Amino acid sequence: MKNNPALEKIALAHLSGPETYRLSFNRAIGPLLKSIREVGQTSPMLCRKTGKGLELFSGYLRKEALKELGKKSALALVWPGSALSAVTAFRVAFFENALTRGLNTIEQAMAAQKLKRLGVNSKEAAVSYFQKAGLPASVAAIEALSELNDLEAGWKIFLAQKQVGLRYASQLCRCSASDRKALEFLLSLGATTSQFREILEMTDAMSKRDQTGIEEILSGPELVAVLRNKKLSAPEKLDLLVKSLKKMRHPNFHKLYSRHQELVREMKIPGEVKLEPSDYFEGPEYKMEITLGKSLPAREIFEKILAASRGKDWEKLFEFDDED
Amino acid sequence: MKIKRIFLAKNAVKNKRAGEIIKRFAPEKVREVDDVLATNEYLEKFPDPWAEGKQSIFLCKFPGQFLEPCPCTKEYLSCGYFNISPVVGCPIDCSYCILQGYLTAFPIQVYVNLEDLFSEMENFLKKHPRSRFRLGTGELADSLALEPKLGYAKTLIEYFREKQNIVFELKTKADGIGLFKGLKASEQIVISWSVNPAEAAELEEKFAAEVDSRLNSAAALANAGWTIGFHFDPILDLVPEEKYLALIDKIFEMVPARRIAFISLGMLRFPPSLKPVLKDRHPRSRILCGELFPGKDGKLRYLRPFREKLYQVLIRRIRKHNDRALIYLCMEPGWLWEKLLGDSPALIKKELALPLSERRRFRPE
Numbered sequence: 001m002k003n004n005p006a007l008e009k010i011a012l013a014h015l016s017g018p019e020t021y022r023l024s025f026n027r028a029i030g031p032l033l034k035s036i037r038e039v040g041q042t043s044p045m046l047c048r049k050t051g052k053g054l055e056l057f058s059g060y061l062r063k064e065a066l067k068e069l070g071k072k073s074a075l076a077l078v079w080p081g082s083a084l085s086a087v088t089a090f091r092v093a094f095f096e097n098a099l100t101r102g103l104n105t106i107e108q109a110m111a112a113q114k115l116k117r118l119g120v121n122s123k124e125a126a127v128s129y130f131q132k133a134g135l136p137a138s139v140a141a142i143e144a145l146s147e148l149n150d151l152e153a154g155w156k157i158f159l160a161q162k163q164v165g166l167r168y169a170s171q172l173c174r175c176s177a178s179d180r181k182a183l184e185f186l187l188s189l190g191a192t193t194s195q196f197r198e199i200l201e202m203t204d205a206m207s208k209r210d211q212t213g214i215e216e217i218l219s220g221p222e223l224v225a226v227l228r229n230k231k232l233s234a235p236e237k238l239d240l241l242v243k244s245l246k247k248m249r250h251p252n253f254h255k256l257y258s259r260h261q262e263l264v265r266e267m268k269i270p271g272e273v274k275l276e277p278s279d280y281f282e283g284p285e286y287k288m289e290i291t292l293g294k295s296l297p298a299r300e301i302f303e304k305i306l307a308a309s310r311g312k313d314w315e316k317l318f319e320f321d322d323e324d
Numbered sequence: 325m326k327i328k329r330i331f332l333a334k335n336a337v338k339n340k341r342a343g344e345i346i347k348r349f350a351p352e353k354v355r356e357v358d359d360v361l362a363t364n365e366y367l368e369k370f371p372d373p374w375a376e377g378k379q380s381i382f383l384c385k386f387p388g389q390f391l392e393p394c395p396c397t398k399e400y401l402s403c404g405y406f407n408i409s410p411v412v413g414c415p416i417d418c419s420y421c422i423l424q425g426y427l428t429a430f431p432i433q434v435y436v437n438l439e440d441l442f443s444e445m446e447n448f449l450k451k452h453p454r455s456r457f458r459l460g461t462g463e464l465a466d467s468l469a470l471e472p473k474l475g476y477a478k479t480l481i482e483y484f485r486e487k488q489n490i491v492f493e494l495k496t497k498a499d500g501i502g503l504f505k506g507l508k509a510s511e512q513i514v515i516s517w518s519v520n521p522a523e524a525a526e527l528e529e530k531f532a533a534e535v536d537s538r539l540n541s542a543a544a545l546a547n548a549g550w551t552i553g554f555h556f557d558p559i560l561d562l563v564p565e566e567k568y569l570a571l572i573d574k575i576f577e578m579v580p581a582r583r584i585a586f587i588s589l590g591m592l593r594f595p596p597s598l599k600p601v602l603k604d605r606h607p608r609s610r611i612l613c614g615e616l617f618p619g620k621d622g623k624l625r626y627l628r629p630f631r632e633k634l635y636q637v638l639i640r641r642i643r644k645h646n647d648r649a650l651i652y653l654c655m656e657p658g659w660l661w662e663k664l665l666g667d668s669p670a671l672i673k674k675e676l677a678l679p680l681s682e683r684r685r686f687r688p689e
Contacts, residue, residue, distance in 0.1 A: 123369040140371045140604065167600060174607065209613035250615045252627055280617035282628045283657065320629040 003083035007044060010076045012067060014054055015047065020114060021057040021090055023097045025106045026160045032065045041066065044075040046092060048084045058093035087118050091129070098133035104160040105169050108135055109148035116146060136166050144170040154187050155180060162193040171200060179207070179214035185227055189234040198242055202249045220248070256281055256320075263316055267308035270301050284318040325379060325415045325531050327470075329353040331363045331431060333384030341436045342383045348473040349381065360384070360429045367430040374605060377430030378415045378531075381470075386410075386435035390444050394463060399620035401658040403588075404673040406459035408445075410435050410476055414466045416497055417530040419606035420558055423464065425598040432465070434474065442483060455489060456677040462495025462516070469496065472503040485510040491585070491677055493553060499533035499541045509549035511679040514585045516553030517542050519575070521567035524560045528609055535571070539578050546583040551680060556638065557590035557654050561614045561626055565634055569641050576645040581688040586676055587642055590654030591631045592616075593623040620657075631656075635664050650675055650686035 035042070045059030056063060059076070066074050084092070094111055097103060103111060108130075115125040122142040131137035136145070148156070148169055159169050172180065183203070186196050203214045210217070217223075226232065226240045247254045257277075264275055274289040288305075292298050308314060330351045336342040337356065346354055357363055363382050367373040390409060396402035413432035414423065435441070461467045461480065471477045477494055484492035493514045504515075517538045520528070525535050533541075546552050554575060559568065575584075592614065594602075602609060616624035625631070635653065642649050652672050653661050661669045667685065675683045 122371070138373075139369060143371060167603070171603070205613045208610050252615050252630055253617065256627065256629060279620055280627060282617075282619050282625070284659070320633065 003080060005046075005077040005079045005083075008076055008078045009073050010047065010054060010078065011073050012063065012071065015045075015056050015063065015076075016053060017056040017060055017063060020086065020117070021093045022060050023058075023093060023103065023107050023111055023114075024061050025104065025110060026157050027061055029061060029065055029068070032061055033068060036062075036065055036069055041071075041075050044077045046079075046089075046096065047076045048079040048089055049081040051081070054078065055089075057089040058096050087120065090114060090118055094129055095133060098135065103133075103135065105145075105164060105166060106148060106156045106160045108166070109145045109169075112142050112145035113149050115142075141166060144173075147173050152177075152180065154184065158187050158196075162196065164193055164196065168197050168200060171204060175204070175214060179203075182213075182215035182218045185218075189238055191238055195238050195242060199245060202245045206245075206249055217248070253280065260317070263313050267311055267313045268304060269308050270304050272296055272301055273305060286317060327351050327381055327415075328376075328379040329355065329381075331355050331357045331366075331380060331382040333360075333382065334358055335385045336383050336436050339383075339385065339436045341438065345381070345383060345434065345436070345474065348475070351381075357382075360431075360433065363431050364429060372605060373430045374424060375417065377413065378417055378432065380431035382429065382431040382433045383436055384433065385437040386433075386440070390435070390441040391448055391459065397593075397621040397623060397655050399657070400655045401653075401661055401669055403652050403654065403676060404458065405463075406457055407463040408441065408459050408461055409464045410438060410441055410461065410480075411465040411470065411474070413464070415469050416466055416532045418497075418532065419528045419530070419602055419609035420560075420592060420594060420598075420611050422594050422598060424601045424605065425595060427464075432470070434470075434476075438476070438479060445483075445487075449487065449489070453489075456491075456674070457489060458491040458493065458677040460493030460495055460514075460516075462493065466498060467494035467496050468498045468500060468503075468515075471498075471500060478503050478507065481507060481510070481513050485512055487512070491679060495553075495555065497529060497532035497538065499537035501541045501545055504545060504548065504550065509545075509551075511551055511681060514551045514553045515542070515545055516555060516585075518555040518557055519571060520556070520558075520560060521563045521571050523567065524562050527562065528560065528606075528611060530606075539574060542575075543578040546579045550583070551585045552579055552583050553585045553587070555588045555590070555654075557588055558592040559589065559634065559638075560592055560611070561630075562610050565637055568634075568638055572638065572641045572645070581646040581649065582680070584646070584649065584688065585680055586650040586652065586686075588652050588654050589635055589638055590656070591626055591634070593619065593625045593655055595623050599624075621655075623655075628660075632660065632664070635660075639664055646688050648686050648688050650683070652676060 041062065045056055045062050047054050047056050063074070111129070112125060115129065122139045125142045126137045126139055130142065144166060151173055155172065183200065186199060191199070203217050206217050207214045222244050223241060226237055226244065229237065232240070260277060269275055272291045276287050278285045278287050290301060327349045328351055330346055330349060332342060332346070332354055334356065355366070360382055363380065364373070367376045367380065370376040392407050394402060394405040394407050411432065411434050413427060413429070415432065468477060480492065484490055491512055491514060493516055495516045495518065497518050519535055519538060522535045525532060542552050556568065592611065596618070599612065602611060614626060617627060619625040639651055642651055650672065651665060653664070658669050661672065665672060671685060675686045680687055
């Protein structure tokens with residue numbers, strides 16, 4: 001039983017906390033401070049005895065909170081020196097964190113990198129760690145996660161806060177530094193996760209299509225005008241940017257849809273009638289939605305639709321000649 | 325591409341054909357495995373198990389059905405094709421290949437029990453003695469990419485050439501035609517090539533033969549009396565339409581029209597679930613740059629008015645070379661077939677399943 005950990009009261013001053021094991025990134029300390037203040041330390045930190053003294057391997061945030069509250073000592077589960085190798089200590093820390101509070105994308109990236117440094121290969125990291133914790137668990141995912149550690153601090157915070165998944169985090173990571181810089185307006189405007197994904201996806205596809213950088217795409221006059229407009233709030237700016245980018249990303253659809261709107265106007269179809277192409281113009285079909293109310297002249301609406309259907313523009317709805 | 329390893333299923337250990345295949349491919353490793361799950365487990369340790377799987381063969385006996393009508397896609401018109409699949413998976417690594425999202429096994433699965441395939445075929449033909457069918461091995465695999473080492477193409481040609489009510493197609497993006505040396509050409513056997521302009525093929529069809537080499541092979545076989553088919557599928561918007569027109573011109577320059585059984589046209593479409601695979605496995609691909617929207621089957625496609633217009637231009641050019649060319653569309657609505665091709669889909673489908681000499685409407689002079 002000598003290898004079992006023992007619950008001890010330890011002096012915080014004597015506790016080293018090497019970065020090898022740390023798995024928290026951008027975690028708010030406030031709630032923990034509040035809890036310790038109210039009820040004291042309820043779960044012990046995890047430490048191991050080494051030749052150099054006591055080493056913390058799980059409970060970094062607890063240690064910071066206790067220190068901030070002026071505590072000199074704390075409860076810790078302490079493993080005797082020979083009982084726990086560095087890899088096993090990390091394994092304990094990994095599962096303690098991953099299975100209780102969960103790991104955000106950047107914490108997963110930290111874990112992937114630390115495992116690599118501890119000599120655990122990607123396959124083992126995937127199977128023996130990530131898979132068991134219900135995290136992205138292919139070899140490729142572990143390698144993609146490791147790369148996220150090189151991202152700029154602002155982006156790391158954003159990805160962690162917005163709970164952006166690995167796929168999009170990785171896509172951002174593959175962008176050049178100047179492209180990421182150009183996308184930083186997303187951070188300052190407080191983009192939502194879906195706005196981030198949508199804008200990244202659109203600009204990335206356009207940069208490949210036009211064989212140019214994201215930076216260049218975002219320097220277009222329409223987009224710059226939105227970003228510089230002082231009268232617009234951040235959400236309004238983001239909304240307009242998404243709309244403008246959609247037009248740039250799908251110019252043919254935009255052209256078809258504008259033509260459709262123009263035809264509807266020319267046919268004098270009343271406002272109560274919504275005539276929309278079905279399935280993005282996939283069939284030669286349209287969906288018609290009519291809003292009728294007691295005060296709305298139904299007969300008049302139907303007559304206008306009938307008149308429109310007899311006009312020359314009606315045919316144009318279903319045919320696209322060379323000029324289109 | 326070289327086959328690095330062969331997985332041998334327990335149920336195929338004593339199979340003579342399996343032994344011969346191993347001998348011919350002479351891979352670095354042969355591993356005996358319980359089933360396909362074990363092959364996946366092995367390949368999962370590589371960063372890209374699909375890429376590794378394309379260099380691996382899994383030899384096993386297939387207990388299921390080899391012959392099935394092509395499922396096409398819901399809401400669109402089927403061309404009446406039948407798939408026969410003694411091989412599932414492909415060493416060629418096209419970015420747009422739906423097998424990446426469709427198959428659950430990483431290695432190329434080669435079924436060694438061809439006898440079962442033939443007996444299934446015999447039963448099928450007994451049930452349908454008067455019907456005509458067009459079938460091929462190129463839907464879930466490339467019919468020639470593993471040839472001549474695999475030896476299946478020759479065996480299948482020899483079997484199907486005797487079947488009077490079948491047009492059998494070998495569809496490929498490879499250029500190796502050595503296996504046809506010494507084989508007598510048959511009108512019922514069509515060797516077809518999927519083609520794209522070189523610029524698109526270089527970017528999106530990794531490990532496929534260069535387009536010029538494909539055409540050279542097609543021309544050589546046509547000159548040897550074989551019947552040839554072409555599939556412009558998937559047509560990609562990455563290159564201007566002029567490139568496709570030039571490719572059509574080149575085909576008709578190189579291959580006599582009287583040897584061309586059919587030309588299919590199909591524009592890019594794939595289920596949205598392929599998107600992440602495409603991004604992960606083919607980061608340099610430009611497929612996802614296109615304007616793709618969900619069609620009636622939920623698959624992503626180019627806008628229909630754009631497709632319609634491009635089909636129109638291509639059909640016009642093909643018909644300029646040969647006004648009796650049999651053209652059909654792949655995974656497009658019936659009304660579009662009628663509008664663009666000018667003949668009823670039923671007639672087109674009927675003639676597709678006939679050898680050139682038996683056709684009435686689409687028999688190039």
